[in-house]
Amino acid sequence: MVKFLRRTRRTNDALASDKLWSQVLASSSLFDDLDSVRRDDLRDLALRFCASVHFSGAHGFQVTPFVQLFVAATACLLVLDLGRQHFAHVRTVILYPEAFVAYREEEDDIGIVHSGYEALDGESIEQGAVVLAWKEARPRRHDAPTNLVLHEFAHKLDERTGTCDGMPALASRALRTRWRKVFGEAFERLCMSLEERDDDLGFDDYAATSPSEFFAVCVERFFVCPQTLRTIFPDVHALLAAYFAGKSVV
Numbered sequence: 001m002v003k004f005l006r007r008t009r010r011t012n013d014a015l016a017s018d019k020l021w022s023q024v025l026a027s028s029s030l031f032d033d034l035d036s037v038r039r040d041d042l043r044d045l046a047l048r049f050c051a052s053v054h055f056s057g058a059h060g061f062q063v064t065p066f067v068q069l070f071v072a073a074t075a076c077l078l079v080l081d082l083g084r085q086h087f088a089h090v091r092t093v094i095l096y097p098e099a100f101v102a103y104r105e106e107e108d109d110i111g112i113v114h115s116g117y118e119a120l121d122g123e124s125i126e127q128g129a130v131v132l133a134w135k136e137a138r139p140r141r142h143d144a145p146t147n148l149v150l151h152e153f154a155h156k157l158d159e160r161t162g163t164c165d166g167m168p169a170l171a172s173r174a175l176r177t178r179w180r181k182v183f184g185e186a187f188e189r190l191c192m193s194l195e196e197r198d199d200d201l202g203f204d205d206y207a208a209t210s211p212s213e214f215f216a217v218c219v220e221r222f223f224v225c226p227q228t229l230r231t232i233f234p235d236v237h238a239l240l241a242a243y244f245a246g247k248s249v250v
């Protein structure tokens with residue numbers, strides 16, 4: 001017991017170090033635009049996240065303090081203005097060194113269930129763990145409009161309503177109606193453009209898998225390349241801006 005307490009204290013000390021926080025901030029352009037007050041708020045949220053969420057490494061992956069704080073800081077960017085309680089239901093993050101294999105069952109349009117194994121970079125298990133492949137989740141300073149950590153934690157916001165349908169918890173029926181209309185029309189436009197290949201919106205087929213995946217991909221874009229999202233889907237961008245500013249949440 002004494003040994004365990006010492007190890008916990010050592011981990012907490014490592015996570016709270018100023019040097020580690022500077023390394024996390026410098027590792028990704030996602031944090032570049034935050035002023036010093038918001039950086040402090042993010043640090044506080046990320047440390048509280050680390051204290052309440054169990055991080056575990058699979059297939060020999062070692063969860064270092066950097067890995068833990070980087071994942072926590074990236075996830076908490078989503079709730080910087082919403083509050084930590086929006087991730088109160090997140091209890092576990094599992095990290096693999098690279099893509100992992102998961103068992104899948106899917107029902108097609110005529111009711112036949114297809115099953116098999118699939119290699120994944122990330123997964124948000126409904127009411128369960130967030131699973132990430134570090135090879136994809138790790139910080140990279142490049143121009144790709146994608147971000148695996150933001151994507152999987154967007155699913156966690158989505159599932160707070162009890163269903164993963166691309167709509168997080170919103171404050172009123174009017175907001176929910178507006179959200180359904182705006183996201184529904186954008187989703188249809190995306191599906192149509194992918195089908196006809198006549199209008200490149202800069203989204204790949206994955207975003208058209210379901211409204212829930214479309215929402216998660218839009219959240220990635222909102223944080224990584226907001227101007228692009230605003231140009232393609234201005235109404236979606238406006239709804240996400242109000243939501244992440246805490247103006248439309250329950």
Ligand SMILES: [Zn+2]
Binds near residue numbers: 216
């Ligand atoms: Zn997804």
